[in-house]
Amino acid sequence: MQRSDIPVYVQVRNQLWQWVQKQQLGSQERLPAERELAARFNTTRVTVRQALGQLEAEGVIFRSNRRGWYITPQRLIYDPSVDIGFYKTVIEQGLTPRTETLSKRLIETPNWLADISGMEKGAPIYHIVRRRSVDLRCVVVEHNYINPLGCPGLLDQDMDLSIWKLLREQYDLLPGQRNIEIFPQALTGVEAEALGVNSGSAGLYMQRLTLDKSGTFLEYDREYWIHDALKVAVQVNNN
Amino acid sequence: MQRSDIPVYVQVRNQLWQWVQKQQLGSQERLPAERELAARFNTTRVTVRQALGQLEAEGVIFRSNRRGWYITPQRLIYDPSVDIGFYKTVIEQGLTPRTETLSKRLIETPNWLADISGMEKGAPIYHIVRRRSVDLRCVVVEHNYINPLGCPGLLDQDMDLSIWKLLREQYDLLPGQRNIEIFPQALTGVEAEALGVNSGSAGLYMQRLTLDKSGTFLEYDREYWIHDALKVAVQVNNN
DNA sequence: AAGTGGTCTAGACCACACG
DNA sequence: GTGTGGTCTAGACCACTTT
The missing domain is CATH 3.40.1410.10 (Chorismate lyase-like)
Incomplete structure (x- = not known):
């Protein structure tokens, strides 16, 4: 994460979502573990979770128990x-x-x-x-x-x-x-x-x-x- | 914060909300600063913010810019x-x-x-x-x-x-x-x-x-x- | 200038899910 | 048992608002 101005968790959100779309993850498919994402984006779990929280608020991913993060099905x-x-x-x-x-x-x-x-x-x-x-x-x-x-x-x-x-x-x-x-x-x-x-x-x-x-x-x-x-x-x- | 089982941020949420009601804070009135709440509940700002986030999700408080947290008006x-x-x-x-x-x-x-x-x-x-x-x-x-x-x-x-x-x-x-x-x-x-x-x-x-x-x-x-x-x-x- | 919320780090322990 | 997300600490710097 470099770049100024725009917060790290927003950058993570954008790159993560870009990656998800490139992977063509479909409905209810699982995202990588938070620790893995933190390593991949060279940041901490807290920041990764903030990015995941953004995507959750937008309704494009959801969490299930303690099992992980998944792609939200169509409404x-x-x-x-x-x-x-x-x-x-x-x-x-x-x-x-x-x-x-x-x-x-x-x-x-x-x-x-x-x-x-x-x-x-x-x-x-x-x-x-x-x-x-x-x-x-x-x-x-x-x-x-x-x-x-x-x-x-x-x-x-x-x-x-x-x-x-x-x-x-x-x-x-x-x-x-x-x-x-x-x-x-x-x-x-x-x-x-x-x-x-x-x-x-x-x-x-x-x-x-x-x-x-x-x-x-x-x-x-x-x-x-x-x-x-x-x-x-x-x-x-x-x- | 002692007690087991129930997470600290939920305890903070409960006590904070109890305090708000006892103060009879009305619509659009401001809550104490996050650092002050952290000190009062003997925890960190992160946990306090988690509690505030709960109350925000419930729709009973809201945040304004960087000015602070306020009581939500009636719907x-x-x-x-x-x-x-x-x-x-x-x-x-x-x-x-x-x-x-x-x-x-x-x-x-x-x-x-x-x-x-x-x-x-x-x-x-x-x-x-x-x-x-x-x-x-x-x-x-x-x-x-x-x-x-x-x-x-x-x-x-x-x-x-x-x-x-x-x-x-x-x-x-x-x-x-x-x-x-x-x-x-x-x-x-x-x-x-x-x-x-x-x-x-x-x-x-x-x-x-x-x-x-x-x-x-x-x-x-x-x-x-x-x-x-x-x-x-x-x-x-x-x- | 001082205080505030917003962001971020680098760890840690726990309960629970899954193999 | 191992890995996961959920929670938590104790700091830090920044941008912005308010005094």
């Missing part, structure tokens, strides 16, 4: 305003989905949920937690809260596919109005752990409140995404 | 599907907006824009770049590309308020269909510089393609937001 294009479902969305983009149901229970509606959903406090409500992957990489942890009135016995069904497909085809439930909130938020605590990332990793939080056409609460949904895993695409018609 | 709630406009949105939430027009020019439609907008390649198109602040903190850089056919002389107007208000009231232009894309993306290059943040800082990218009711291209819009500055809220009706 999943995801439309939260429709009910295609995660499974079908992923398939249609030529990728491989996986869903693990971490828990499904009947709980009492907590106060915060009663306030936003119109459910009565303490009323029974389904709570389902699922972890979903694209090409074996965990990308999102999802909490679903579902009004059990229209879908008795829902928890006995297989949750590893689309819940909305179940609601539509088994229970004839259809969404009307949706309120969606999206914002960047660090992954911490149980979500970070479930996704196998460090606490504090960049993430995207998304929540949806769905009512049926008569305004009755159907479902509330919290999703914690890895920051580099998705592109939200919504189509809206103004009238 | 701006922002609905990209309607045309209330930035100015009014900010006002309504009891905050102070500011818009600076960085450039406004008539350019030739570049190929990438022709492809997504339906404009002819090379056809004249307005390009407006603005920087917007909430309570004197820069939060977003916005690129607008506007079809000049329906709004001749637009560039002579004052751009520091809402463009959509101009289009609506001066030119009778109304949006029909909107395609919105949102995803986390690091701020780099000119955008990072314009916002006064380090290249590689976490950000949120949002783009909107707006057609009128007859399907004619009206406007294309790219927004580069500071990651902790906004909460996107969209309301959708399924039919």
Whole structure:
């Protein structure tokens, strides 16, 4: 590293990324070890990690546990305003989905949920937690809260596919109005752990409140995404 | 720092945040210097900065140039599907907006824009770049590309308020269909510089393609937001 | 001029993943 | 067991901001 002005870690970032592209490293392929990179660029691990952190922030590489740094797969294009479902969305983009149901229970509606959903406090409500992957990489942890009135016995069904497909085809439930909130938020605590990332990793939080056409609460949904895993695409018609 | 198991920087993060809350530091108030924190927590600046980085990722503090660390203001709630406009949105939430027009020019439609907008390649198109602040903190850089056919002389107007208000009231232009894309993306290059943040800082990218009711291209819009500055809220009706 | 954050070095130890 | 990333130390110099 010589040159002035431009910081060493930026130079390392540039040369490293140039090298990666020349090697034509593909999705989920591993980068050399940090110590090796430090030697190759004649600098220290701290500086190399700063460069790797840059590329991570840009979303082009990601880290996995203590195993190393990998090339980030293409973003999943995801439309939260429709009910295609995660499974079908992923398939249609030529990728491989996986869903693990971490828990499904009947709980009492907590106060915060009663306030936003119109459910009565303490009323029974389904709570389902699922972890979903694209090409074996965990990308999102999802909490679903579902009004059990229209879908008795829902928890006995297989949750590893689309819940909305179940609601539509088994229970004839259809969404009307949706309120969606999206914002960047660090992954911490149980979500970070479930996704196998460090606490504090960049993430995207998304929540949806769905009512049926008569305004009755159907479902509330919290999703914690890895920051580099998705592109939200919504189509809206103004009238 | 004693205790085992839990990393020092997490302990520092926790104690620091606890201290901040006890001090009741408010929006945009400054934290103590890094060296002072290092001394207070009996550790090094590197570890302190790791703790600060955690809080930054969580969106509760932010850094400004080389001036220090500050408490993050509340997020701006922002609905990209309607045309209330930035100015009014900010006002309504009891905050102070500011818009600076960085450039406004008539350019030739570049190929990438022709492809997504339906404009002819090379056809004249307005390009407006603005920087917007909430309570004197820069939060977003916005690129607008506007079809000049329906709004001749637009560039002579004052751009520091809402463009959509101009289009609506001066030119009778109304949006029909909107395609919105949102995803986390690091701020780099000119955008990072314009916002006064380090290249590689976490950000949120949002783009909107707006057609009128007859399907004619009206406007294309790219927004580069500071990651902790906004909460996107969209309301959708399924039919 | 003094203080600040931004960058960087050259080591070190640890827990964990993998062979 | 070996190698990996994760964490941590105790300094240093620089560019920039603020006083």
